[in-house]
Amino acid sequence: MTCDMNYNEDQRQILDAANALLNTSYPLSRLQEEKPDDLTALAEFGAFALALPEERGGTGFTIVEEALVHGLLGRHLISSRALANPIAARLAARLGRHEIAEQVAAGTLSVCAAVPADDSLLLIDGAKATLGVVFGGRQVILIALEELPREGVPGLGHSVVLSRVRGPLSMIGECTDSSLLDTSDLLVTAQLLGIAEASRDMAVSYAKVREQFGRSIGSFQAIKHHCANMSVDAEALSALLDMAAIAVRDERGDAAFQVAALRLLAPRVAFANVRTCIQIHGGIGFSAEADAHHYLKQVHVLRQLLSGNTMLDLPAPLAPYTSINERN
Amino acid sequence: MQLDFTQDDEAFRVSAREWLLANAPRKRGPLDGQSARAFAQAWLSQCHKDGWSGIGWPKEYGGRGLPTEKIILWYEEYVRARAPSVLDCTFVSLNHAGPTLIACGTDEQKAYHLRRILVGDSIWCQGFSEPGSGSDLASLTTTGLVDGDHLVVNGQKIWTSYADIADFQELLIRTEPGSKRHKGLSWVICDMKSEGITVRPIKNMAGATHFAQVFYDNVRIPLSNVVGMLHDGWRVAMTTLGFERKTAAMGLQLELSIKIEDLIALAECPPGSAIGKQLAELRAEAAALRAMTYRTLFKDPVTASDGSLMRLYFAELSQRIHRAAMDILGADALTDSTWTHDYLESYSETIAGGTAEIQRNIIAERILGLPREQPA
The missing domain is CATH 2.40.110.10 (Butyryl-CoA Dehydrogenase, subunit A, domain 2)
Known part of the structure; x- marks a missing residue:
């Protein structure tokens, strides 16, 4: 078959292996402890070196498998440091700083995501990070954080762990190349998809067991139609993500277009599904004792890591040969 | 996961494009009545003459037995060339009746009807x-x-x-x-x-x-x-509906990608404007619908319930695109035109072939496993 949208044997294996690791080492219940994720187990698994060639210590997979794994990282609400890491490794390699790239990929240098906020920089879960990747707009910047004093900042809903740095930054280098931005956005949107699917699954599971009026609330159309909507949107996003990942891997002409579409759609779908998930849970959904709120807050974090919107600047892969006026 | 079209596929794409650009009527056909029938028959007959009717039908029944890769390339070229809407009066015969007869009909039924359907003689x-x-x-x-x-x-x-x-x-x-x-x-x-x-x-x-x-x-x-x-008609009818959800709707789904491009050209809006933001989102959704179309064709197994996901996404996206057209048209939205006609027609998308509400029930009950509603 020349076209095949099924996962192949290698892809299924890496997904199964990553899932097993995440279920064991990073269950959602860990979030109750309010401790930063220790990413050592993921680094040892090779999660940050998936797409690196084997001679550079990678596992020789492609961006397609890496995106699949990031879908699972999203599902498990792994710290955004797991996103900053592979982007830092790629950025360092592009800058010719291979010693940094290799240490980052191996997980021996800790990297966090950072976003500009007025005249300062907000580090996300970066209290101990030695490097930062500044996301936002049409560039990514690699900075050294070691020397910079950090000021703790209360994070969104007392859940997002933030610190602020000011003053002249120690910049290692930057990149405005669309291909790196597309790769970065592909991984971020894969995580958003993971959250969109996980929040659907959480809502559906709850709707099956929660009973009111003598029956499970999932039997009521008011609830089941919410769940169906979550599924439709997640399915559309998932299909688009596969299409985009293939296009980026194969360097197809429509890669930038597909990623631009993802960039718009992914946060919208993730937000909608997480909102519905909270709503279907009712009172417990509003509490910090259920996990639904963690999904919401992570979507707010991930949205900040996406690059700028280019959707109307790119040619469409399926465009008409003649303008509309010629028909009417 | 791969989307690799072979050199042979690409050559097919080019031949389809050249034929469509040279032969497809440049104007929209009549909407109803005998003139609509005559227009659709003439077009199908022309397609048949050059081997473009029933390209996915088995060869033994007069089709070309082409693989899915070529069928989707045909429909992509079809909509890009603005060939007549696939949802004309030949839609049921080509996409429902014909395939059902192929699957369940007797030799006599096949012998009598299939060729007449392919050449456009019977509606x-x-x-x-x-x-x-x-x-x-x-x-x-x-x-x-x-x-x-x-x-x-x-x-x-x-x-x-x-x-x-x-x-x-x-x-x-x-x-x-x-x-x-x-x-x-x-x-x-x-x-x-x-x-x-x-x-x-x-x-x-x-x-x-x-x-x-x-x-x-x-x-x-x-x-x-x-x-x-x-x-045993229910089983036969379900066979028919299965066809609709897999390949028959392909042309309609892909056509939305063309419509959003037309709308962007029509609006001539700066990207930062409110309508520009709306069009960007619709364009992204049309890209997702196309990706879903590919997934449905090239991923196993696809069930009728999976078809409900795409059917619902398509129907509601079609309505959003046509509503946006009305916003862009301003006062011209009050006049009868292709856009305003299609806008009104789009109200049927969430009703015909299973309402959006029924599709949601199917998704919730058969895919997500939620309990059926208690009978009244």
Whole structure:
């Protein structure tokens, strides 16, 4: 078959292996402890070196498998440091700083995501990070954080762990190349998809067991139609993500277009599904004792890591040969 | 996961493009009546003459037996060239009736009908819905009682597209007296010229008259026109609906990608404007719909329930795109044009072929495993 949208044997294996690791080492219940994720187990698994060639210590997979794994990282609400890491490794390699790239990929240098906020920089879960990747707009910047004093900042809903740095930054280098931005956005949107699917699954599971009026609330159309909507949107996003990942891997002409579409759609779908998930849970959904709120807050974090919107600047892969006026 | 079209596929794409650009009518066909029939027949006949009719049908039945890769390339080129809408009066014959006969018909039925369908000689309509059986199709009550070697049909069907201009109808009726629900139904070929048939055309909200109510008063249909087994019509009907959800809708889904490009050209708006933001989102959604189309074609297994996901996404996206067109048109939204006509027609998308609400029930119950609603 020349076209095949099924996962192949290698892809299924890496997904199964990553899932097993995440279920064991990073269950959602860990979030109750309010401790930063220790990413050592993921680094040892090779999660940050998936797409690196084997001679550079990678596992020789492609961006397609890496995106699949990031879908699972999203599902498990792994710290955004797991996103900053592979982007830092790629950025360092592009800058010719291979010693940094290799240490980052191996997980021996800790990297966090950072976003500009007025005249300062907000580090996300970066209290101990030695490097930062500044996301936002049409560039990514690699900075050294070691020397910079950090000021703790209360994070969104007392859940997002933030610190602020000011003053002249120690910049290692930057990149405005669309291909790196597309790769970065592909991984971020894969995580958003993971959250969109996980929040659907959480809502559906709850709707099956929660009973009111003598029956499970999932039997009521008011609830089941919410769940169906979550599924439709997640399915559309998932299909688009596969299409985009293939296009980026194969360097197809429509890669930038597909990623631009993802960039718009992914946060919208993730937000909608997480909102519905909270709503279907009712009172417990509003509490910090259920996990639904963690999904919401992570979507707010991930949205900040996406690059700028280019959707109307790119040619469409399926465009008409003649303008509309010629028909009417 | 791969999307690799071979050199042979690419050569096919080019030949399809060249043929379509040279031959496809440049204007939209008439919407209803005999002129719509004549236009659709002429176009299908032209396609057939050059080997472009029934490209996915098996060779033994007059098709080209092309693989899915080439079929989607054909439809992509088809919509890019602005060839006539695939949802014309040949849609049911090419995408429902023909494939059902191929799957379940007798040799005689195949021999008589399939070629006529492919060349455009016979137009078919679908007789499933009834005034009392819309979403609850299995409650249908139009009866066909066995009388010798015939069925005698009494009752009525409704929302039958092109009933006024069709030669044949795929008719779902209750043939086992006293049977309930899905049991005891039969799928029969009804000659629309039979004595006792009355067609009452119904004008739709867009001003076109392409559907109708059909009354049956002691209509005699030979038992040899039953497709599949007598009383086994539900299974046969589900075969038909399966076709619609997999490949038949491909052309319609891909056409939305063209419509959003047209809309962007029409709006001439700066990207930062409110309408620019809206168009960017619609363009992204059309890209997602195309990706879903590819996934449906190239991922196993695809079930009818999976089809509901795409069907619902398509229907609601189509409506959003047409609503955006009305916003962009301003005062011109009050005049009759292709855009305003299609806008009004798009209201049918979430009703025809299973309402959006029924699709949501299917998704929730069959894919997500949520419990059925308790019967009243």
